[in-house]
Amino acid sequence: MSTAEPTTRRRRGAFSSRKVFIFAAIGSAVGLGNIWRFPYVAYENGGGAFMIPYLVALLGAGLPFLLLDYALGHKYRGSAPLSFARLRRGAESLGWWQVGICFLIAIYYAAIIAWALRYMIFSVDEAWGAKPEEFLFETFLQAGDPGIDTTIVVGVLVPLAIVWGVVVLVMALGVEKGIGKLSLYFIPVLVVAFAALVVRALTLDGAATGLDALFTPHWAALTEPGVWGAAFGQIFFSLSIGFGVMITYASYVDEDSDMSGAGMVVGFANSGFELLAGIGVFAALGFMAQAQGMAVDEVAADGLGLAFVVFPTLISEAPAGALIGVLFFGSLVIAGLTSLVSVLEVVVSAVRDKLELGRVTAALAVSVPAAVVSLVLFSTTSGVHVLDIIDHFINQYGILLVAVVSMLVVAWSLRALPDLADHLNRTGSLKLGRTWFLLVGILVPAALTYILVDALVADIKEPYAGYPGWMLGWLGWGAAGGVIVLGVVLSRLPWRPETPLTAPYDRPDADQAVKKEEIR
Numbered sequence: 361m362s363t364a365e366p367t368t369r370r371r372r373g374a375f376s377s378r379k380v381f382i383f384a385a386i387g388s389a390v391g392l393g394n395i396w397r398f399p400y401v402a403y404e405n406g407g408g409a410f411m412i413p414y415l416v417a418l419l420g421a422g423l424p425f426l427l428l429d430y431a432l433g434h435k436y437r438g439s440a441p442l443s444f445a446r447l448r449r450g451a452e453s454l455g456w457w458q459v460g461i462c463f464l465i466a467i468y469y470a471a472i473i474a475w476a477l478r479y480m481i482f483s484v485d486e487a488w489g490a491k492p493e494e495f496l497f498e499t500f501l502q503a504g505d506p507g508i509d510t511t512i513v514v515g516v517l518v519p520l521a522i523v524w525g526v527v528v529l530v531m532a533l534g535v536e537k538g539i540g541k542l543s544l545y546f547i548p549v550l551v552v553a554f555a556a557l558v559v560r561a562l563t564l565d566g567a568a569t570g571l572d573a574l575f576t577p578h579w580a581a582l583t584e585p586g587v588w589g590a591a592f593g594q595i596f597f598s599l600s601i602g603f604g605v606m607i608t609y610a611s612y613v614d615e616d617s618d619m620s621g622a623g624m625v626v627g628f629a630n631s632g633f634e635l636l637a638g639i640g641v642f643a644a645l646g647f648m649a650q651a652q653g654m655a656v657d658e659v660a661a662d663g664l665g666l667a668f669v670v671f672p673t674l675i676s677e678a679p680a681g682a683l684i685g686v687l688f689f690g691s692l693v694i695a696g697l698t699s700l701v702s703v704l705e706v707v708v709s710a711v712r713d714k715l716e717l718g719r720v721t722a723a724l725a726v727s728v729p730a731a732v733v734s735l736v737l738f739s740t741t742s743g744v745h746v747l748d749i750i751d752h753f754i755n756q757y758g759i760l761l762v763a764v765v766s767m768l769v770v771a772w773s774l775r776a777l778p779d780l781a782d783h784l785n786r787t788g789s790l791k792l793g794r795t796w797f798l799l800v801g802i803l804v805p806a807a808l809t810y811i812l813v814d815a816l817v818a819d820i821k822e823p824y825a826g827y828p829g830w831m832l833g834w835l836g837w838g839a840a841g842g843v844i845v846l847g848v849v850l851s852r853l854p855w856r857p858e859t860p861l862t863a864p865y866d867r868p869d870a871d872q873a874v875k876k877e878e879i880r
């Protein structure tokens with residue numbers, strides 16, 4: 361039986377055009393981090409002066425690193441493990457490590473989207489009443505003390521099941537009809553909804569005070585290493601680089617596409633959205649501070665606190681608050697969904713490549729178990745604690761660590777940068793050379809290492825957020841370490857005989873080989 365014949369093999373999937381790829385990549389990059397992380401990070405780290413480290417991080421580290429991911433996926437035309445395996449067999453475990461991280465991110469990201477979905481409905485009648493914080497923890501999440509408790513919270517279970525229903529469907533529909541279409545339709549909706557929110561926020565009394573607080577430059581901040589670390593950390597997280605997403609998406613792009621040009625578009629679009637979010641969030645915070653007779657720094661917050669405590673308070677306070685609520689939480693849902701499918705696609709494509717499965721089979725084999733784990737872990741009364749811990753540890757010792765390790769391996773141990781640059785330069789509008797090698801080989805790993813060590817010292821000095829040691833041990837360090845072990849174990853499993861492990865561009869019949877990969 362000639363299983364190796366391209367016609368008998370399954371389509372791997374592809375984006376129908378570079379435009380769809382760009383939308384999907386923006387969909388992945390623009391996420392909760394843009395809306396609830398960036399504004400506060402900028403505010404805390406020098407305000408207007410933060411723009412300098414931020415731009416340095418974007419141009420010097422974010423974009424060069426994004427292009428490295430693109431080059432790997434586009435040249436080797438595989439999921440993260442397959443791309444690394446084609447680069448060098450021994451590097452495959454890096455890809456599986458990324459897959460493990462993405463699986464973990466997916467299961468808790470879905471929970472946050474579910475909360476936002478529920479809050480979109482709560483905003484209509486301001487269901488949180490006079491005490492949004494109590495409402496969040498006691499009425500809505502029914503959170504107990506830190507620990508593990510298996511009492512199901514129906515109010516979370518239902519929206520979470522809905523989110524997973526949508527996600528399973530999108531994943532089963534595939535790269536173009538699922539992820540591509542979702543991003544193509546929803547990114548414009550997100551931009552319009554969010555722009556409307558920003559306009560509304562800017563017309564509230566006190567908006568200017570908020571903007572002042574955000575943009576007044578504190579130049580002294582520029583001398584603090586922590587501020588630079590925050591800028592690089594924000595850029596890495598925000599662009600979804602270094603943990604498999606961009607490798608996977610780039611593997612679905614037509615061979616003749618200008619990838620470096622696409623990278624610029626994605627990078628600037630993501631930062632543009634981030635800036636817009638900063639303006640919207642701080643205009644709204646300015647209004648709230650004024651309404652409550654407080655200073656902006658007393659109301660400013662990020663993450664869950666900003667979205668589920670500060671915004672509800674503000675929605676209750678503002679004229680036509682329900683509209684603000686629906687726009688804000690609706691934006692979180694859309695931004696979150698397009699990021700969620702991107703991390704899940706890392707897992708689906710890896711399983712599909714390794715086992716040579718059909719699209720629907722692989723999508724279901726991955727997303728149904730992910731949904732079950734997510735529902736079990738996060739619709740219970742201990743969900744919020746589990747989420748907080750996994751989020752913290754996976755961001756630091758998952759995303760950042762795998763990024764720095766894989767970059768060092770690619771640059772120094774495999775010395776693959778010149779080949780990868782050549783690959784992008786074939787069709788790219790931006791020519792990569794010495795500067796790119798220096799940035800990717802030295803500046804980026806150095807910045808990442810600095811951030812990691814800094815975080816490690818903080819976590820060792822003081823247990824994260826005061827959680828009990830056993831919880832941090834199992835869910836935090838355990839999860840971050842577990843994915844490394846998983847990576848090594850999975851990379852030991854054999855590939856199917858019909859999966860070629862040479863890079864398509866390096867095969868004797870390169871032209872045809874690349875085409876064949878597309879119909880795999």
Ligand code: PHE
Pocket residue numbers: 388389390391392393394465597598599600699700702703
């Ligand atoms: N880039 C996304 C953001 O800014 C974050 C993200 C994290 C996306 C993890 C996918 C996975 O929010």
